[in-house]
Amino acid sequence: MTAENKRSWFGKNLNSSSNTATPLSGWWIFGLCVAMIVGFTTLITLTCRTYVDKPPIPEQVVDTSGNTVFTGSDIRQGQEIFLSKGLMSNGTVWGHGSYLGPDFPALTLHRIGEQARNDYAFQFNKTYDQLSTERKGAVDAKVIETIKANRFNPSKSVLTLTHSQVRAYQAEPAHWAEYFSNPGKNGGLKPNTITDPDELKKLSAYFTWMAWASAANRPGKSYSYTNNFPYDPTVGNTPTTVAFVYSVASILFLLGGIGLTLFIIGRHPEWDWHSPQNGTTPWLPAQMTSPSQKALVKFVVFVAFLFIMQCLVGGGVAHMRADPTNFYGINLAEYFSSSLLRTFHLQAMIFWLATGFATGGLFLSRVLGGKEMPRQAPLTNILFAALAIVVFGSVLSEWGGLSGLWDGMTFWLGSQGWEYLEIGRAWQWLLIVGLLFWFFLVVRNTVPALKRPPVRKLSIMFLIAAFSIPVFYLPAVFFDNTTNYTIVDTWRFWIIHLWVEGFFELFATTMVALTFIELGLVSKQMGLRLIFLDAILIFMGGIIGTGHHWYFSGMTQPNMMLSSCFSALEVVPLVVLCVEAWSFRKTALLGPDQTMAKKFYWPLMFMVMWSST
Incomplete structure (x- = not known):
């Protein structure tokens, strides 16, 4: 040749x-x-x-006498605690998250219903189970009517809870303290994940607010803010x-x-x-002859590494589902909680997927352009170094964040806590910069093809598809941990x-x-x-x-x-x-x-x- x-x-x-x-x-x-x-x-x-x-998130949550039960600030801080502890990688909220644990607001809502039934049954000096069928029906109807009623005052941003709802909220911290104490009962969380009484109260405020929104009817509607999710006929959902x-x-x-x-x-x-x-x-x-294409070999190896990492970590997550405290004689939850493993599992998938697409885009941009642009190979090596820094840096930071090392900075340096978007915000911005730099390299190689009619339309479609990769990742920074x-x-x-x-x-x-x-x-x-x-x-x-x-x-x-x-x-x-x-x-x-x-x-x-x- x-x-x-x-x-x-x-x-x-x-x-x-x-x-x-x-x-x-x-x-x-x-x-x-x-x-x-x-x-x-x-x-x-x-x-x-x-x-x-x-x-709506009320600024004040009060009882029927007007006494403050908790505040909107408590709800937002409860969400921060929920995210910083990686709980979306353990259970779910409104159906989204992992399935190693429960749907947290669904469990809270069900306990609110149980508390209301017991309170109404007490009026007859009996427990709910001791009531006649007729009276059970009357109590059930009253519970549904009470819980479905929307007592939020939008003009004052005040939500009023019934006596039963307040009592249920006050009992929530003890329920969650017990849940978080034992990895064998919570799907492999870190032992005693949350023990601080103030944190437990704020977390309970967050779940109670979500439970209220799950059941209370939208103004003027016969269904809740979440379209009657979760399913729970005992509270009318x-x-x-x-x-x-x-x-x-x-x-x-x-x-x-x-x-x-x-x-x-x-x-x-x-x-x-x-x-x-x-x-x-x-x-x-025949063979790859471009230096920039040869520089992509390391990307392919890195994709394989990340894919193997995802598979191995995924096996650990699956084992946590079956036996959280005994990984072949090792109490894995003490070193790597299930939430941390699942975070690694999801992030490895996102990274190998994105790296694979980036590799293919750079390889084919050289095909379309028809010639090697100056310094394309060194720039490709810089991109790889930046990618490795983001991948390994974010993984180590997520481990540190969920281990409690970044107190107050977990959202930025550790794990944001949102499922699939656990990567810390600082690392997220670096990823966005890296994607834009990748697009710049793709454009450098592809631009010459725009001057050749046989491949002009193909090149335009290729660049549009490539441009969408960094652009449509930007919504990841449109919110924070209190939104x-x-x-x-x-x-x-x-x-x-x-x-x-x-x-x-x-x-x-x-x-x-x-x-x-x-x-x-x-x-x-x-x-x-x-x-x-x-x-x-x-x-x-x-x-x-x-x-x-x-x-x-x-x-x-x-x-x-x-x-x-x-x-x-x-x-x-x-x-x-x-x-x-x-x-x-x-x-x-x-x-x-x-x-x-x-x-x-x-x-x-x-x-x-x-x-x-």
């Missing part, structure tokens, strides 16, 4: 003009713009409504009519969306892998759902399409159609469908109605990708020309499998 061939094998099919006779229809761009404009307009509207419809109706509607949207999409694809033969228009000449690449939980959960899933399941998926589709084009397996037209089709289908359901995470975290019913239907459409692109993967396997991998299959069968099968799952 000549030196010229070694320098130019990447970009051979991408930069060739042999298959540019049929331009991409403008309807693809129009369809993608419509899907994104409608989707984001709806999502932003729902997000803005969160600030209005969120369950049963599924709403809207939940039943739109569960059925979502199934109809799913079946209709799959049928319509397959019908449209079937009407266009040029979208088929068998189409003569999509034929290209398979060829074998109303409903608002936090809204922005949290802008990242978890939109960032990971939306734009990462678009970027992955773009990278796979570019790889197949470069290997000569599909034409540029076919690759672009796949990118646009996947993007339209993803965003048509995925943007508005983000709201399926918010059914029970303080959003109103319009969110439930919209997101239940549109989130069902998220399955449509997966079905289409499975169909396309099967067609690709039969045509490109098992067809008459199996040059690619023999050389790269398993890597290609991995990409097919990954794209369809």
Whole structure:
């Protein structure tokens, strides 16, 4: 092979003009713009409504005599304690978190109901179990009426609790002190996680407020701020009519969306892998010749390391679920609590996923650009060093934070405590800077391709998909550890759902399409159609469908109605990708020309499998 061939094998099919006779229809761009404009307009509207419809945090919580029980400051500080101790990696709040422990406000709500039943039964000088069936029914109805009544005064920001609710709150610290004392009963938390009486009171205030919002009816409505979650018929929390109706509607949207999409694809033969228009000449690449591409080898090894770390730590979390205090003779909770292990488990997953995408983006940017930019390899090495610092630094800081070393600074240096976003805020800002630097490196290599018509549209889509990675991580800094939980959960899933399941998926589709084009397996037209089709289908359901995470975290019913239907459409692109993967396997991998299959069968099968799952 000549030196010229070694320098130019990447970009051979991408930069060739042999298959540019049929331009991409403008309807693809129009369809993608419509899907994104409608989707984001709806999502932003729902997000803005969160600030209005969120369950209010009262400044004063009083009893029926007007005596202060606890304050809004206690509630906010209780949330800080909840997060700093990593309790979202142990139990759940409003359904979100880990399942090693209970849903904390659900347990509190149930105890409030029990206290109310006992108090009303005492009026008959009997326990609840001693009452007749008729009187039990009357007591149950009274309990539901009392707990569902909303006694919040918005003009004064004062919430009044009944006698039973106050008594239940006063008993909560003892319940939680017992729960936190024994790792064998709490899923492997650090022994005596919380012992300070003041902290226990504030934590109980936080759970009591969440329990109140879970049961008290929204003003003028017959359901609670959380749409009657958690399910607990003893306090009147049963599924709403809207939940039943739109569960059925979502199934109809799913079946209709799959049928319509397959019908449209079937009407266009040029979208088929068998189409003569999509034929290209398979060829074998020689080797990586770019210094910046060779610099990416260490990234691949790092991804493997993080993936293995996630698997091993995940095994520890699973063991905590079965036997928290005995890890082959070692009381693991004394050294690594279950909340710390689960934090490591989630962060390792996020880091290897992001590193893998960053590696693919840098590799393919060199393919698109067609030449090595000056100092790209040293800059790539700097990015790797920064990545290693963020990964290992944040992991050590999370261990220190959950071990109590960063008193008062856990949110910034240790663990924020929010599920999937445990990384400390200082490390989070460094990660954002690193993502922007990564995008800068991608742009440097890709810009030359914008001047070549054969790859201009591919390059633009590639850069848009890459740009979305750092931009849609920014909502991670739109809140802090005292922000109303409903608002936090809204922005949290802008990242978890939109960032990971939306734009990462678009970027992955773009990278796979570019790889197949470069290997000569599909034409540029076919690759672009796949990118646009996947993007339209993803965003048509995925943007508005983000709201399926918010059914029970303080959003109103319009969110439930919209997101239940549109989130069902998220399955449509997966079905289409499975169909396309099967067609690709039969045509490109098992067809008459199996040059690619023999050389790269398993890597290609991995990409097919990954794209369809």
